[in-house]
Amino acid sequence: QQQVKQSPQSLIVQKGGIPIINCAYENTAFDYFPWYQQFPGKGPALLIAIRPDVSEKKEGRFTISFNKSAKQFSLHIMDSQPGDSATYFCAAQGRGSQGNLIFGKGTKLSVKP
Amino acid sequence: DAGVTQSPTHLIKTRGQQVTLRCSPKSGHDTVSWYQQALGQGPQFIFQYYEEEERQRGNFPDRFSGHQFPNYSSELNVNALLLGDSALYLCASSPRTGASYEQYFGPGTRLTVT
Numbered sequence: 001q002q003q004v005k006q007s008p009q010s011l012i013v014q015k016g017g018i019p020i021i022n023c024a025y026e027n028t029a030f031d032y033f034p035w036y037q038q039f040p041g042k043g044p045a046l047l048i049a050i051r052p053d054v055s056e057k058k059e060g061r062f063t064i065s066f067n068k069s070a071k072q073f074s075l076h077i078m079d080s081q082p083g084d085s086a087t088y089f090c091a092a093q094g095r096g097s098q099g100n101l102i103f104g105k106g107t108k109l110s111v112k113p
Numbered sequence: 114d115a116g117v118t119q120s121p122t123h124l125i126k127t128r129g130q131q132v133t134l135r136c137s138p139k140s141g142h143d144t145v146s147w148y149q150q151a152l153g154q155g156p157q158f159i160f161q162y163y164e165e166e167e168r169q170r171g172n173f174p175d176r177f178s179g180h181q182f183p184n185y186s187s188e189l190n191v192n193a194l195l196l197g198d199s200a201l202y203l204c205a206s207s208p209r210t211g212a213s214y215e216q217y218f219g220p221g222t223r224l225t226v227t
Binding site for chain 2: 006032034036041042043044045046089093100102103104106
């Protein structure tokens with residue numbers, strides 16, 4: 001049973017566009033929601049994370065929007081660049097479960113010059 | 114400040130063999146988690162070590178075992194390798210104390226089972 005559903009599977013945008021990646025979860029015990037960026041042959045790198053007590057968090061060009069009632073959260077990448085081309089994973093972690101990140105299946109983003 | 118390091122980078126083993134993968138956590142971190150990432154999938158949690166003990170475990174068989182040393186480094190052992198064990202094995206470290214849940218991943222070890 002997939003606990004974190006991520007969409008779309010792949011995404012192509014032009015340079016300067018704003019790709020949006022969406023995730024949905026079912027388990028209300030989740031209380032930490034990070035996004036990771038992974039380049040081919042590399043480990044995932046932590047981009048930004050949010051807790052359910054806020055609806056939005058910005059760090060540089062990356063923004064997380066969080067809708068607790070809908071149990072959904074999304075990543076927006078402002079002014080996207082070709083260097084942002086990578087696979088993006090959303091994840092969730094439960095209260096008192098510090099080790100167990102549940103990942104979505106990933107979104108492969110391609111930013112065209 | 115060194116990040117999470119893993120060795121070896123790549124490994125090729127034959128079905129039925131045993132393998133040991135190694136991880137050194139980020140400086141200041143005392144908790145290590147291991148994940149398996151199959152091609153085209155998100156990482157899946159194997160287990161977590163803290164204070165040299167396994168604290169949490171994901172849905173993986175007993176063929177997967179681990180160890181944490183007093184210097185917080187860790188090993189992942191997989192016995193009786195199956196073709197399906199071919200994957201990228203990721204180690205992540207985090208500080209146990211405090212409210213931070215942040216986990217930082219290493220570059221991974223690519224295991225190929227033939």
